[in-house]
Amino acid sequence: MTAPLLTGTGITKDYGATPALRGVDLSVAEGEIVAVTGPSGCGKSTLLHCLAGILRADHGSVVFRDQNIGMWSEAARSRLRRSEFGVLFQFGQMVPELTAAENVALPLLLAGSGRREAREAALAWLDRFGVADVADQMPGAMSGGQQQRCAVARAMVTRPRVLFADEPTGALDQLNGEQVMQAIVRAVREEGTAVVLVTHEAPVAAYADREIVLRDGAVDPTGLGVGAP
Amino acid sequence: MRAATLIRLSTAGNRTDTLRTVLTAISAALATTAMLAAATVAAIRGGEPVDQPDGSNWLAPGAEHYTSPLLREPGLRLGVIFGLLLLTLPVLALAGQCIRLGAPARDRRLAAIRLAGATPGQAVLIAVAETIAASILGSAAGFGLYLAVRQALHAPGPDGRLRLPTDMFPTPMSLAVAVVAVPVLSGLIGLLLMRGVAVTPLGVVRRQRRHGPRPWPGLAIAVGIVLFNVPVWLSERMVLSSYVFGALMLLGTVLVMIGVVVGTGWISYTAGRLLHRFGRGPVTLLAGRRMMADPWNGSRTLGALLGAAVIGGAAMGYHALFVSQGRAEDQFGVLIGMPADPEHAAFYVNSARLVLVAVGVGVAVSAAGMLVALAESVVARRRTNAALTAAGTPGRALAGTLLWQTLAPLVPALGLAVVSGLVLVRSIYHEVTVGGGTTETCTDPAADLETCARTVVTDPVVTLPVPVPWEQLALLTGGTILAMTVVAGIGMLVLRSSTDLEEIRAA
Numbered sequence: 001m002t003a004p005l006l007t008g009t010g011i012t013k014d015y016g017a018t019p020a021l022r023g024v025d026l027s028v029a030e031g032e033i034v035a036v037t038g039p040s041g042c043g044k045s046t047l048l049h050c051l052a053g054i055l056r057a058d059h060g061s062v063v064f065r066d067q068n069i070g071m072w073s074e075a076a077r078s079r080l081r082r083s084e085f086g087v088l089f090q091f092g093q094m095v096p097e098l099t100a101a102e103n104v105a106l107p108l109l110l111a112g113s114g115r116r117e118a119r120e121a122a123l124a125w126l127d128r129f130g131v132a133d134v135a136d137q138m139p140g141a142m143s144g145g146q147q148q149r150c151a152v153a154r155a156m157v158t159r160p161r162v163l164f165a166d167e168p169t170g171a172l173d174q175l176n177g178e179q180v181m182q183a184i185v186r187a188v189r190e191e192g193t194a195v196v197l198v199t200h201e202a203p204v205a206a207y208a209d210r211e212i213v214l215r216d217g218a219v220d221p222t223g224l225g226v227g228a229p
Numbered sequence: 230m231r232a233a234t235l236i237r238l239s240t241a242g243n244r245t246d247t248l249r250t251v252l253t254a255i256s257a258a259l260a261t262t263a264m265l266a267a268a269t270v271a272a273i274r275g276g277e278p279v280d281q282p283d284g285s286n287w288l289a290p291g292a293e294h295y296t297s298p299l300l301r302e303p304g305l306r307l308g309v310i311f312g313l314l315l316l317t318l319p320v321l322a323l324a325g326q327c328i329r330l331g332a333p334a335r336d337r338r339l340a341a342i343r344l345a346g347a348t349p350g351q352a353v354l355i356a357v358a359e360t361i362a363a364s365i366l367g368s369a370a371g372f373g374l375y376l377a378v379r380q381a382l383h384a385p386g387p388d389g390r391l392r393l394p395t396d397m398f399p400t401p402m403s404l405a406v407a408v409v410a411v412p413v414l415s416g417l418i419g420l421l422l423m424r425g426v427a428v429t430p431l432g433v434v435r436r437q438r439r440h441g442p443r444p445w446p447g448l449a450i451a452v453g454i455v456l457f458n459v460p461v462w463l464s465e466r467m468v469l470s471s472y473v474f475g476a477l478m479l480l481g482t483v484l485v486m487i488g489v490v491v492g493t494g495w496i497s498y499t500a501g502r503l504l505h506r507f508g509r510g511p512v513t514l515l516a517g518r519r520m521m522a523d524p525w526n527g528s529r530t531l532g533a534l535l536g537a538a539v540i541g542g543a544a545m546g547y548h549a550l551f552v553s554q555g556r557a558e559d560q561f562g563v564l565i566g567m568p569a570d571p572e573h574a575a576f577y578v579n580s581a582r583l584v585l586v587a588v589g590v591g592v593a594v595s596a597a598g599m600l601v602a603l604a605e606s607v608v609a610r611r612r613t614n615a616a617l618t619a620a621g622t623p624g625r626a627l628a629g630t631l632l633w634q635t636l637a638p639l640v641p642a643l644g645l646a647v648v649s650g651l652v653l654v655r656s657i658y659h660e661v662t663v664g665g666g667t668t669e670t671c672t673d674p675a676a677d678l679e680t681c682a683r684t685v686v687t688d689p690v691v692t693l694p695v696p697v698p699w700e701q702l703a704l705l706t707g708g709t710i711l712a713m714t715v716v717a718g719i720g721m722l723v724l725r726s727s728t729d730l731e732e733i734r735a736a
Contacts, residue, residue, distance in 0.1 A: 054619045075623070082621030093616040095515065097522040102514060109511035110622055138522075155620070 005030045005194050006162055010060035011050050013043075020046040022217040023060065028162065033188065033195040035208035043217040044198040045166050051196055052085055052164040053077035064162070082110060086155035086163040086193070090170040093151045094139040100126060100146075101135040104154045111158065125153040129183050145176035152184055162194045169204055181207050246335060249327055250363045252601065256324035257367025257411045258374060259594075260317045264407035265375040267313035268399035276303050296390050298576065305580075307475045312584055314479060315540050316591065318486055323533040323598045324364070324415055332609070349427065357419040364415035368408050441502070442524050446492035450649055453484030457653045485653060486539045489646045490532045496645070497527035497638035504637060512626050516633035527638035530602045534639075534709065535646040537591030541705050542650020544588060548581035549698040550658045557663040557691045564664070564689040588705070596712045603635070603720035611727045618728040627728060628721045635717040640710060647706055651697070658695055665690040 004027035013021040020043045028034050036044045049055040051062055053069050054077075062070045064084070069077060081087060094103050104122035109115065126132045129149040134142050142150070148168065155163055168184065169177030185207050188195050199205050213220040275291025292301045299305045339352045347355070383395035399407065459481075460474040501520025504513045520527070555569075555578065562569035607614070614627055666688045671681035 049619075052619070078618070078621045078623055080621070081619070085621070087616075087620045089616055089619070093613070093620070095518075095613055095617070097518040098515065102518065106511055106514075106617075106622075107620065109514065110626060115509070115514075 003030075004028060005032075005065065006051060006196075007063045008047070008051050008057075008060065009063070011047065011057045011062065012059035013046050013050055013055065013057050019217050021050065021057070024214070024217070024219055026051070026212055026219070028194045028196060030161075031189070031192045031194055032210065033185065033197060033208045035197045035199060035205040035211045036214060037199060037202075037205050037211055038214035038220070040200065042214040044200075044214055047214065048164050048166050048196055048198045052087060052162075053080055054087075082107060083158060084161045086158065086160035088151055088155045088163065088165040088168045090167040093154070094147055096139050099136050099138060100131065100142065100150045103139070103150055104157050107154060107158050121157055122153070125157050126150065128187060129153050143176075144172055145180060148172060148176070148180050149183060152180065152187070156187055156191065156193070159191055160193060162196065163188060164196050166198045167200070168197070169199070169201065174203075177201075177204065246338075246359075248601075249335075250359065252327040252598075253324055253360060253363035253415065254367035254370065256320055256327055257364040257415060258371035260320040260324065260411045261368045261371030261407060262375050262378075263313050263317045263320065264410060265372065265399060265404070267310045267317075268403035268407050269379075269394050269397050270300065270306055270309050270313065271403060272397045272399050273300060273306060273394055276301050276306075294390050294396075295394065296386070296392050299580065300394055304471060307471055308580075311475055311479055312540075312587070315482060315536075316587060318483070318536045320533070320594070321411070321414060321418075323594060324411075324418070327598070327601075332605075353420075353423050353426075356423055357416055360419040361412050361416045364412035368411050371411075372408055441498035441521065442494035444492065444495045446488040446495065449484050449488030450492065450645075451488075453481045453486075453488060454649070454653055454656055455481070456484060457481030458656055461657050482539070482543070482653065485649050486536050489535050489539055489642070489649055490528050492645065493527045493531055493535060493638060493642040494524045496642050498524035500637040500641065504633065512629040513633060515626075515630040516637065519630070519634055520638060526606070527642060530599050531595075531639060531642055533598055534592060534595035534713075535642055537588050537595060538643055538646035538705070538709065539650040539653075540591070541585065541588035542647035542702070543653050544581050544584040544650075545647075545698045545701045545705065546651045546654025546658070546695075548578060548585065548701070550654065550661065550695050551577040551581055553661045553693050553695045554663070557661045557693045560693075561663040561689065561691045564691065585701075592709055592712060596716050599713065600716045600719055603631070603716060604723045607631070607720060607724045607727050614724065614728045624725060624728060627724055631720055631724055632714075632717050635713060635720070636710070639713055643706055643709055647702055651702070655695065655697070660692055660694045662690060662692045664688040 007027040009025050011021050011024045011026075012019075024043070024047055026034070026036075026047070036047060038044055046055065050057045050070075053062065053072070057070055060070070061068045064080070069080060072080070087093075094100075095106070098106065101119055101122045104125055105113075105115070105118035108118035108121055113121075123132060123135055126135050126149075129152060131142075131146050131149045131153070134146050134150070139147050139150070148171070152168070155165075163184070165184065169180055172180060181204055184195070187193070195208075197204070197208055205211050213222070273292055273295075275289050275293065277289045278286045279289050280286045292303075292306075295301050299309050335356065339356060342355060343349070343352050379395050382393050383391075385391055398404075457478050460469060460477040463469050464474060497520050501517045501524065503517070505517030505521065508514060508517055555571075555575070558569035617627065618624065668686045668688060669683050670686055671678060672684050673681055676682070
């Protein structure tokens with residue numbers, strides 16, 4: 001068995017008096033796609049945020065490549081997300097004032113790349129996701145599916161080791177959703193990127209190698225996910 | 230739609246809508262108070278020279294009970310009216326700025342109203358009605374404030390003289406104009422801002438411009454400067470009523486202010502384009518693109534400040550003029566052996582200083598308005614900023630973007646405003662001349678003036694250049710930029726809280 005790339009152990013997180021996660025364990029291997037499913041409010045997004053270092057768990061640890069990132073400062077976790085992680089949300093991630101190519105190039109520019117180099121990489125990634133023709137368009141002029149493909153290109157442009165996708169097709173229709181998921185899976189398989197995929201849609205969860213089901217902030221031992229009868 | 234429904238729908242909303250209504254009302258109240266003060270000064274009569282049949286003239290009575298020459302002398306009263314009316318412009322610009330606050334939430338509300346069956350025209354009417362209602366409330370409050378202040382400050386001295394015209398009341402016509410003007414102007418500004426906006430049941434769509442703003446407002450500045458000079462040129466060739474003189478100068482100044490404020494759209498777009506083209510990092514890329522995407526944001530948020538800066542530039546020009554005039558009179562006095570009256574020059578210098586104090590207040594009001602606008606823009610971008618932060622964008626990059634967005638249009642626009650205001654004055658007065666007249670005197674100083682042999686003596690001429698007040702210009706410009714940097718700094722605190730990753734779930 002491949003050694004885990006990312007391991008969360010005993011992750012606990014409360015929002016005030018409301019418990020969101022209650023000792024969740026989860027590990028992801030290199031290149032593995034893990035779906036986290038469960039009903040609304042069960043803690044899926046919170047778990048993703050804790051694993052990605054967006055939120056700090058109240059208890060437990062998140063280990064990436066033998067480093068407990070839960071102990072890191074916010075700045076260090078930001079650098080990690082910029083370089084080793086990719087983050088993809090349902091909506092609101094494209095900067096409306098930047099063109100598609102500039103949006104995709106942004107993480108590289110933040111990492112210190114030159115503008116020409118970043119643009120070339122961005123164009124290549126847009127091409128991989130079939131949206132090279134909208135490279136110089138603003139997000140407002142693009143369809144929802146095109147925007148989400150650009151967002152995936154932006155999340156992948158730094159060639160992250162782990163992609164965190166929170167309901168990546170939640171704002172799309174079924175056809176567009178399938179196309180985006182196929183594009184994500186093709187890209188991560190080619191790059192060997194691991195994926196933590198939060199979804200409540202069974203067809204989306206079906207793209208994963210493995211499914212973890214959360215209920216009331218804990219892993220459901222029955223493992224009956226969203227596709228279960 | 231019934232009036233009651235219109236009022237109900239236009240006043241519905243969340244806390245931001247309430248804040249917008251309150252700020253619009255406060256701006257309207259301040260503008261109305263300033264206009265009423267101007268109308269009160271305009272109602273004063275007295276001090277005008279009245280020609281007599283024997284060729285002599287005397288001053289008309291009516292204003293001698295005021296302690297300040299600013300109220301006693303008709304020419305100076307005109308300046309006071311002029312200054313008070315100019316002060317309403319930054320305040321009106323602030324009202325225009327307030328109308329934009331909470332725009333995303335209002336857009337969603339208007340879309341929902343359209344979804345419920347309102348026509349596009351009704352949706353626009355609801356949006357504008359809110360502004361007009363707030364302005365009417367503000368005007369009423371301004372009128373109340375005027376009456377209260379008038380009553381509170383009415384304190385005749387032991388000799389019965391007054392420091393302020395608290396015994397005067399505006400004429401019914403000017404009173405009506407002062408109270409009605411602000412709601413009407415606010416409504417027009419609201420309509421102007423809704424131009425190119427389509428309220429659909431699915432959301433509010435703003436017309437995208439194919440091109441950036443053009444530099445045509447520069448023409449308004451040039452015409453304004455010419456118009457400001459016209460009455461001086463005309464008065465050298467014909468008799469010109471002081472009101473026509475003042476009206477032409479006011480019109481010229483207003484044109485310059487409009488040119489500067491509207492021209493800031495072009496400045497903002499051009500600065501954004503340059504940043505985008507020549508900037509190296511993501512910060513300048515983001516700032517440049519944001520400035521290009523909404524170049525009018527600069528005009529809206531900086532309008533009040535730039536209006537105050539134009540007045541400030543002109544006041545500095547006058548201050549430098551009065552100081553030079555005083556020096557020339559001193560030198561002339563030494564030459565003819567008759568010292569000049571120091572209080573004469575000091576009076577004008579102090580008047581110009583008073584205007585500069587008012588400009589400082591205007592800048593402070595503008596800074597407060599800008600802070601609100603900045604906080605609003607940060608909150609409106611909360612979701613994007615939170616997503617960027619989650620993806621690892623450092624907070625300093627977003628803060629840097631905010632700083633560039635604030636300062637890149639501000640610095641050139643402020644420079645243009647101050648220089649335009651200064652040029653208004655310097656285009657007329659770039660040097661002062663004292664003396665050069667002739668005096669008929671007795672050849673024997675001891676002889677009787679009625680019967681002596683006379684000679685004509687030509688007075689010496691003292692001509693001094695009016696220097697460019699570089700130090701004051703630097704102080705105004707530097708101080709304003711510093712104030713705005715502080716505002717941007719406070720805006721960064723709002724940015725920090727809006728990108729707090731704990732907030733991402735709410736974003």
